[in-house]
Amino acid sequence: xxxxxxxxxxxxxxxxxxxxxxxxxxxxxxxxxxxxxxxxxxxxxxxxxxxxxxxxxxxxxxxxxxxxxxxxxxxxxxxxxxxxxxxxxxxxxxxxxxxxxxxxxxxxxxxxxx
Amino acid sequence: xxxxxxxxxxxxxxxxxxxxxxxxxxxxxxxxxxxxxxxxxxxxxxxxxxxxxxxxxxxxxxxxxxxxxxxxxxxxxxxxxxxxxxxxxxxxxxxxxxxxxxxxxxxxxxxxxx
Numbered sequence: 663x664x665x666x667x668x669x670x671x672x673x674x675x676x677x678x679x680x681x682x683x684x685x686x687x688x689x690x691x692x693x694x695x696x697x698x699x700x701x702x703x704x705x706x707x708x709x710x711x712x713x714x715x716x717x718x719x720x721x722x723x724x725x726x727x728x729x730x731x732x733x734x735x736x737x738x739x740x741x742x743x744x745x746x747x748x749x750x751x752x753x754x755x756x757x758x759x760x761x762x763x764x765x766x767x768x769x770x771x772x773x774x775x776x
Numbered sequence: 777x778x779x780x781x782x783x784x785x786x787x788x789x790x791x792x793x794x795x796x797x798x799x800x801x802x803x804x805x806x807x808x809x810x811x812x813x814x815x816x817x818x819x820x821x822x823x824x825x826x827x828x829x830x831x832x833x834x835x836x837x838x839x840x841x842x843x844x845x846x847x848x849x850x851x852x853x854x855x856x857x858x859x860x861x862x863x864x865x866x867x868x869x870x871x872x873x874x875x876x877x878x879x880x881x882x883x884x885x886x887x888x889x890x
Contacts, residue, residue: 666819695878704865704882705820720877752819756876762808762827762869765878767819 668768685753694736782881799866807868
C-alpha cells in the first residue's frame with residue numbers, strides 16, 4: 663500500500679530558483695494538505711485542499727502556491743526560493759471532513775535553500 | 777484560535793520506565809484529539825485517537841484519555857522500550873466552515889536508553 667507519496671525526497675536549491683513538490687495519494691481521499699516542519703515549531707499548515715477543485719491558505723502560505731491537479735494529486739510550488747524556506751515538507755491526506763478522521767502523511771521532502 | 781500545547785523535550789528514560797507526555801488544548805467546540813509518532817527520517821503515523829470526552833485511545837501499550845474538564849490528552853505508557861524512541865505529536869482536528877483542519881503541537885522527543 664503506497665498511501666501518500668511525495669517527491670523528491672531531497673532537494674538543494676539556490677536562492678531565487680523555483681521548484682515543485684509533487685504529492686499523490688491512492689486512498690481516494692477528498693482532502694489534502696501541505697505542512698512544513700521546523701525545529702521547535704512543530705508542523706505548520708501551508709495550504710490545504712478540502713476537496714478537488716478547492717484550495718485554501720493555511721498558517722504560513724507566503725512564498726508558496728499549490729495546485730490540486732485532480733483528486734489524487736496536490737502539488738506545492740516555490741516560485742522564488744529563499745533560505746527561510748529550508749525545511750522538511752510533508753504532504754498529507756484525509757477523508758471527508760468528519761470529526762475524528764485520521765490524517766495520513768507522506769515520508770517528507772527535505773529542502774535546503776542556499 | 778484553537779491550539780495545542782505539549783511538554784518540551786527531550787524526555788530521556790531508561791528502558792521499562794513509566795512515560796507521561798503532557799498535552800493540553802484550547803478549542804471552542806468539541807475537537808477530536810490525536811497522538812502521532814514520528815520515527816527518524818519518516819513521516820508522522822497515527823498512534824491513537826479519541827473523538828469525544830472521556831474516550832480513551834490506546835495502541836501498542838500507549839494510552840491517552842480525552843479530559844474535557846482539564847482540556848488535556850496526556851500520553852502514557854507503563855513500560856517503555858528502546859524502540860519507542862521517536863518524536864510524539866499531540867494534535868486536534870477542528871471544524872472551520874465545514875472543513876476539518878488539523879493543528880499540531882510542537883512535538884516531544886523521547887529517548888529511551890537500554
